[in-house]
Amino acid sequence: MGVKPLTPRIRRRRLNSDSKWGLLMVTPYIIHFIVFVLGSLLASLYFSFSHYDILNAPQWAGLANYKKLFQEPVFWKAMWNTVYFTILFVPLQTVLALILATALNQRLRGLKFFRLAHFVPVISSWTVILYVSDAIFNPRFGMANSFLLKIGLEPQKWLQDERLVIPLLVMIAVWKGIGYIMVIFLAGLQNVPSDVYEAAEIDGAGVFRKFMHITVPLISGTTFLVLILSTISTFQAFEQIYVMTGGALDASSAGGPNKSSLVLMIFLYQEGFTFLRMGYASAIAWVLFVILFILTALQVTLQKKWVHYE
Amino acid sequence: MKLNRFRKSVGYAVIIFSSLIMILPFLTTLFNSLKTYAQYTAFPPKWIPRPIQWSNYLEVWKLGAFEQYTINSVIVTVLSVCGALISCSMVAFAFARLRFPFKNTLFMIVLGTMMIPPVVLIIPQFVIFKSLYMLDTLTPLWIIEWLAQPFGIFLMRQAFLMIPKDYEESAKLDGCNPFQIYWKIFLPMCKPTFATLAVFTFMTKWNEILSPAIFLTSKENFTLPIGILSMAGQWSGNEQYMVAAALMSLIPILLVFLFAEKYFVQGTNSSGIK
Numbered sequence: 392m393g394v395k396p397l398t399p400r401i402r403r404r405r406l407n408s409d410s411k412w413g414l415l416m417v418t419p420y421i422i423h424f425i426v427f428v429l430g431s432l433l434a435s436l437y438f439s440f441s442h443y444d445i446l447n448a449p450q451w452a453g454l455a456n457y458k459k460l461f462q463e464p465v466f467w468k469a470m471w472n473t474v475y476f477t478i479l480f481v482p483l484q485t486v487l488a489l490i491l492a493t494a495l496n497q498r499l500r501g502l503k504f505f506r507l508a509h510f511v512p513v514i515s516s517w518t519v520i521l522y523v524s525d526a527i528f529n530p531r532f533g534m535a536n537s538f539l540l541k542i543g544l545e546p547q548k549w550l551q552d553e554r555l556v557i558p559l560l561v562m563i564a565v566w567k568g569i570g571y572i573m574v575i576f577l578a579g580l581q582n583v584p585s586d587v588y589e590a591a592e593i594d595g596a597g598v599f600r601k602f603m604h605i606t607v608p609l610i611s612g613t614t615f616l617v618l619i620l621s622t623i624s625t626f627q628a629f630e631q632i633y634v635m636t637g638g639a640l641d642a643s644s645a646g647g648p649n650k651s652s653l654v655l656m657i658f659l660y661q662e663g664f665t666f667l668r669m670g671y672a673s674a675i676a677w678v679l680f681v682i683l684f685i686l687t688a689l690q691v692t693l694q695k696k697w698v699h700y701e
Numbered sequence: 702m703k704l705n706r707f708r709k710s711v712g713y714a715v716i717i718f719s720s721l722i723m724i725l726p727f728l729t730t731l732f733n734s735l736k737t738y739a740q741y742t743a744f745p746p747k748w749i750p751r752p753i754q755w756s757n758y759l760e761v762w763k764l765g766a767f768e769q770y771t772i773n774s775v776i777v778t779v780l781s782v783c784g785a786l787i788s789c790s791m792v793a794f795a796f797a798r799l800r801f802p803f804k805n806t807l808f809m810i811v812l813g814t815m816m817i818p819p820v821v822l823i824i825p826q827f828v829i830f831k832s833l834y835m836l837d838t839l840t841p842l843w844i845i846e847w848l849a850q851p852f853g854i855f856l857m858r859q860a861f862l863m864i865p866k867d868y869e870e871s872a873k874l875d876g877c878n879p880f881q882i883y884w885k886i887f888l889p890m891c892k893p894t895f896a897t898l899a900v901f902t903f904m905t906k907w908n909e910i911l912s913p914a915i916f917l918t919s920k921e922n923f924t925l926p927i928g929i930l931s932m933a934g935q936w937s938g939n940e941q942y943m944v945a946a947a948l949m950s951l952i953p954i955l956l957v958f959l960f961a962e963k964y965f966v967q968g969t970n971s972s973g974i975k
Contacts, residue, residue, distance in 0.1 A: 412799055508724050
């Protein structure tokens with residue numbers, strides 16, 4: 392028997408022990424991935440091609456769910472509502488948050504207080520926000536109607552008005568989320584070297600030109616990220632609409648008057664968990680998934696056109 | 702110089718105006734929670750409550766349901782925070798410091814799954830918890846946090862990568878195994894990142910509505926955000942109690958924010974950075 396060299400054996404032993412510990416320590420994520428991601432994705436895909444009411448085993452149905460979905464006017468209405476919400480919300484919040492962050496970035500005093508003020512809505516649950524916005528937009532005794540009457544305008548039904556509900560929900564969502572986006576922008580702005588501004592100032596650039604020609608291009612990486620993240624999360628918006636249009640009391644009523652604020656997630660929730668049409672709801676989920684995938688891919692492609700990295 | 706001062710005043714004007722828009726509705730709500738029903742529903746509304754009805758806050762506790770919802774929320778939040786801290790840091794340590802088969806593939810998977818919208822996973826999750834007889838219990842709300850969510854893994858891994866190699870090498874010479882190195886050396890060195898993850902998990906779980914709305918059916922199991930809404934029937938004609946209840950549910954998270962503002966901001970930025 393030949394004597395094996397000592398070092399490789401020791402190294403192999405250590406590697407094995409490392410591997411053993413490594414695999415042991417990532418076990419929680421492996422379980423997570425197998426059960427709650429991979430398994431769930433496959434199951435969801437399978438459900439979307441079957442009739443499934445939770446109580447009985449799923450029945451293979453081919454494309455039936457998808458066919459029904461695309462012929463359903465409510466689905467198209469939910470789709471439009473979702474798109475409408477996103478189109479109003481994402482640009483509005485991004486622009487306003489950027490303006491606020493720019494204002495805050497001038498080494499103002501009281502930064503901590505301002506940040507706190509803008510974070511109170513961020514850390515509030517939608518239930519809290521419901522009562523806060525009710526103080527203003529209650530159709531019977533809210534501040535907003537009192538104000539409208541004072542300046543000689545008609546009182547409004549606000550969230551119960553088919554035309555107003557989405558713009559109003561968007562406004563409230565911007566109000567709630569702006570502090571969060573503002574802080575992300577603030578971090579981006581603090582990475583912009585100040586000598587760029589100084590150079591521009593020597594060249595005689597005004598506030599507006601500096602903003603448009605320096606700030607906006609130099610933080611376009613952050614802007615891009617904010618746009619992607621908020622588009623994706625807005626497409627999956629559920630909590631606000633569920634809470635503010637009465638879903639918590641009666642899930643079938645969520646979505647506002649005449650389904651005017653019924654977004655895809657509320658539609659999915661009602662079909663799946665109120666009517667127990669799990670297969671159908673899974674089909675909605677996959678349509679949403681495909682849309683989100685396309686959106687992300689589109690944004691990544693467009694990114695190359697307008698994001699300037701240093 | 703002059704221009705600079707002008708710019709600063711514009712900055713202050715913008716930010717003070719915006720802060721007022723943020724705070725005034727909350728102040729109005731606070732005043733609403735201290736009104737009698739007659740004052741609460743008066744039109745045109747009076748801003749300042751008269752008389753100041755402090756008892757509204759006591760009434761909220763009298764039904765007992767609010768107390769139950771608070772307990773449920775505390776259980777879910779505390780168990781979630783513990784779970785996220787333990788599981789994410791452990792997995793992150795392995796990714797940052799150990800060599801094991803399929804490590805890179807697995808880490809790509811972690812990053813990839815961050816992009817999967819939760820929507821597609823909800824229904825199978827419901828089916829899984831149903832087959833485990835966990836529906837209508839608090840378990841689904843926190844147990845998932847014990848399985849290392851990608852955001853937490855990513856956050857903790859970044860922190861562990863910053864620690865110099867010397868520490869673990871000397872520990873190895875002293876005969877520590879990887880778990881001991883993780884537990885005794887890396888964990889104590891990463892307290893700020895821990896705080897960030899804890900604060901973020903706390904906020905998410907304390908405010909969460911979708912999962913409780915899906916997994917819970919009995920009122921006594923509700924957490925605060927949906928529990929308060931479910932009390933509407935019991936309090937019709939006394940809606941000012943609901944306002945008081947909602948504001949009370951805000952207190953814990955507000956306190957966490959006041960004490961850990963720095964970590965909120967860190968978490969916000971790292972979730973923006975990917």
